[in-house]
Structures are given as C-alpha cells and as structure tokens.
C-alpha cells in the first residue's frame with residue numbers, strides 16, 4: 001500500500017486492485033483548539049471524529065447507492081477508519097462544489113447588498129471554489145474552468161446536475177430528522193470518462209439548522225448516526 005497524499009483530515013493510499021483507500025484521521029480543521037470546518041488548517045484532534053466522519057459518509061453514500069446515483073464509494077471498514085473508493089483525478093489542483101439551499105455565510109458576505117441571510121434559494125444554487133489555502137479558496141465560474149482547461153462545459157454541467165440531485169437526497173434525509181440543510185460542500189473527480197462524487201459527506205461539509213439554531217457538527221453527527 002503506497003501513500004499517495006497526506007491531507008489535513010485524511011491519508012490517501014493506492015491499493016493493489018487499482019482502487020484508493022481513504023484513512024480518516026482524528027485531526028480536525030480549526031483554530032486555537034476550536035473546531036471550525038471552514039478553517040483551512042488543522043487546529044486540534046478530537047478522539048474518534050475520523051471514525052464518526054467515516055460513518056456519516058457511509059450513511060449518505062449508501063443512500064445514494066440505493067437511489068442509483070453512482071459515486072466513488074466502494075466499501076468501508078469502520079474499525080480501521082478506512083473507506084475504499086474508485087480512483088479519481090481531481091479537477092485542477094482540487095475543486096470544491098457548494099450547493100446552497102438557503103443564503104448564508106460567504107454568499108451573504110459577497111451579495112448581502114441584494115439578499116438577506118436566511119433567504120431560501122429556490123431549487124438550489126451551485127458554485128465552485130478552487131482548493132487553494134493561500135488564496136482563501138477563490139470562487140471560479142464555469143467559463144473560467146473551461147477557459148483554464150480544467151474541465152469541459154459538459155463536465156461542468158454534469159457536476160451541477162449531480163450536485164443538485166445529491167443535495168436534495170441529503171436534504172430529504174435530514175428533513176426526516178427534523179433538520180434543515182442550508183448548504184453543503186462536495187468534491188468531484190474524473191474516473192474512466194465519468195464525473196463522480198468523491199471524498200466525504202460529513203457534518204463538517206454542511207450547515208444544518210434545527211429551527212433557527214445552527215447544529216454543531218459534532219451534535220449533528222450524533223443525530224445522523226442516532227448515537
């Protein structure tokens with residue numbers, strides 16, 4: 001097993017069968033010992049959070065599989081905190097895809113002049129950012145992605161369509177727990193001529209509200225896993 005990459009919260013290995021193994025660590029992004037999923041640096045360790053994030057990801061990847069939505073997910077070993085996935089090429093140096101159902105966060109920072117925090121975005125709104133810690137993950141448009149040769153217009157359209165579909169699946173599931181999904185962040189990759197969802201679907205990748213109160217990611221994980 002060869003280590004391909006050491007990420008902030010996961011180690012990435014290549015497997016003999018050609019697949020990839022993601023090992024979920026207990027390292028969390030945050031600052032000064034406070035967990036903050038929006039941070040771009042590792043700030044603390046929380047015992048067992050790697051396994052919890054893996055279990056949350058399994059929860060959602062299994063639902064997507066049942067609904068016939070293909071992702072990189074192959075299998076998982078909770079004990080070892082590992083997930084076997086299809087190998088994917090990331091776009092550029094890494095791309096994050098955000099789906100917003102309710103306007104908040106950086107969307108309000110940018111467009112607060114036009115929209116109030118907490119306003120629903122009917123049907124969902126999709127935008128992309130480059131993974132670039134130094135530049136604070138800059139926003140990138142479809143035209144830029146095509147102009148830069150990062151992807152074709154067709155690939156972008158596939159990402160957008162899948163993002164809206166997958167976000168609805170996650171939101172519908174959270175709704176059954178009495179929770180509202182406000183926004184969520186995904187990664188997509190390219191595998192054998194297909195664009196598929198990769199990486200994880202964990203509590204730190206989404207903003208979820210119970211009524212007018214935002215859910216803390218650790219609490220949210222407990223609710224999703226019914227623990």
Ligand SMILES: Nc1ncnc2c1ncn2[C@@H]1O[C@H](COP(=O)(O)OP(=O)(O)O)[C@@H](O)[C@H]1O
Pocket residue numbers: 005006007008009010011012020072085086087088089090094187189198199200
């Ligand atoms: N199926 C896959 N194939 C190849 N790379 C993947 C796959 N799924 C996720 N990755 C990559 O593995 C890394 C996961 O580690 P993580 O700690 O989350 O990294 P980062 O610090 O870049 O967010 C990410 O860079 C992600 O793009």
Ligand SMILES: [Mg+2]
Pocket residue numbers: 007008009
């Ligand atoms: Mg990551």
